[in-house]
Amino acid sequence: MSLSLKRLKRQEVRNFVNGIFFASPWLIGFLLWTIYPILASFYYSFTRYDVVRAPQLIGLTNYADMLLRDATFRIVLGNTVYFVLLGVPAGLVVAFLLATLLNSEIKFRPVFRTIFFLPSIVPAVASAEVWRWVYNPRYGLINSTLKQMGMAVIPWLSSPVLAKPSLIIIQCWAQGTAMVIFLAALQDVPRSLYDAARVDGASALQRFWHVTIPMCTPAILFVMLTGLIGTFQYFTLGWLLTQGGPKQATEFYSIYLYRNAFRFFKMGYASALAWLLFLLIVTFTIIIFRSSARWVYYAAQAE
């Protein structure tokens, strides 16, 4: 081998060693806290395991029970899908509209931006207490005002029909992070496009629909995906505010899983539940990704 080739090979080996060395925290962590648990939970999903005794292999029983015999599972799945299909778009729309408002020429923009952003950094536990009080059927913020005006009170969290929408409202209230992402995307839209549209006689609404939104589709995709993945795992507020009630109206996937694992100690069943959740998330993600080719516009690609 020529001298320069040897030097190149040595450099490559050195780079590889360095690369692995620097990445080692993640590599080791990946093996310990990701690969191992994934494989272990896959194994557990085929067992009956109550932590006290050793796991006993029972084949596909967990999955069969889940899909065929567990009535609660169907309710849980329905609740979660409802929540995702309604909550994610709702949050997206709210975040985008807020960002659009903030992007226009208003005075004291930082003040308003802060007010809209703050709810998203409020700790979930505190948020739960605040909204529990806001939604209080007799003396809460909304109902006491309604009573004062002589109108009927609304049983927000105690009605099986209204419980999920009430939680979605809280979700929309805390869309600060998505709003900030959209704000940045909106500010990246080239002004020349708006000018061209104006010259062509487009109204404000038309400009919004044909210029603003298409140029923001990458950000919309990102928020949609992260929102989807996060909402499927929705736990804290559902657990704290309603404990899955009333009448299992807010028994979400993550709550049912937690219950099976840490209340009923059915670790095997809970692991099977977890894997199905994984499957659900991957499926929805792929669907959205595939569809994204049709509606997402990457400005960089066009050039």
Added chain:
Amino acid sequence: MDQVAVEKRLVEARRKAETLEQWQQAVTYCLGRVVLHAVVILLSLVFALPLLWMISTSLKTDPQVYHVPPIWIPNPVRFRNYVEVLVERPFGRYFLNTMQYAMPTVVGVLLSSALVAYSFSRIRWWGRDALFFICISTMMVPFQVVMIPLYITFKNFGWLNSYKPLVIPAFFGNTYFIFLLRQFFLTIPQELSDAARVDGCSEIGIFYRIITPLSKPALAVVALFQFMWAWNDYLGPLIYLNREELFPLALGLQQLRASFQEKLVWPYMMAASASVIFPVILIFFLTQRTFVEGITVTGIKG
């Protein structure tokens, strides 16, 4: 001559029409601005109401809470509620606990994520991009999948009821922050690294002496986000901590509610909630720009 007069009239009329149109445009514009501001003000009131309601309630006496119509500004204002509730339950302890595990996680996450992000961005090595892709795709794995085996593993290690399950994994890198820092490191010109390598600087030296100082804004974002995340974490402490002496603020707040045997005392509950929210808001105000930058960097590059 008639023609000149007619032309003059025409020009005048056109000018008047232009002025009228300008006037109309001005009025529409002003009206639009007024409506816009009205909408924004109304919306921000709606968004701020829950928190304002919380503060208002926290300063009331218990009977005032049940008054109809609802009182907004109680008279007298009872600041004492805050002192009483923070003493009634060991909120000082809860606060210290939260700091006790939040700070180490910040250190761990900063150190490990920076190192890994450096590897994925500043060194060219075989398999790098494939591994990075795998790293990113783990973001899709729901916590519930790893939750149970992790719990059992930590149980077998004897780490339950300590902060170890919460702190130690932080030293192995956090996918989200690895991604964020990698994107940032990529914006630093390769020439800087190459020049240092030519000068005989070791890789670790480049990391420590060149990349790290240039990345202070991004590192600040990571530190901030991790701290906020740790402060707000509920499920983690819920699973691993059972003894009340170890409870962070998130669990402590829940304990408070459980401790009200007969009737829930709303002013105390709201005062405690406000106390848990307030530090977070304070930090946000002090670091506003860092916060917003951090979210946009991940959002757009994502």
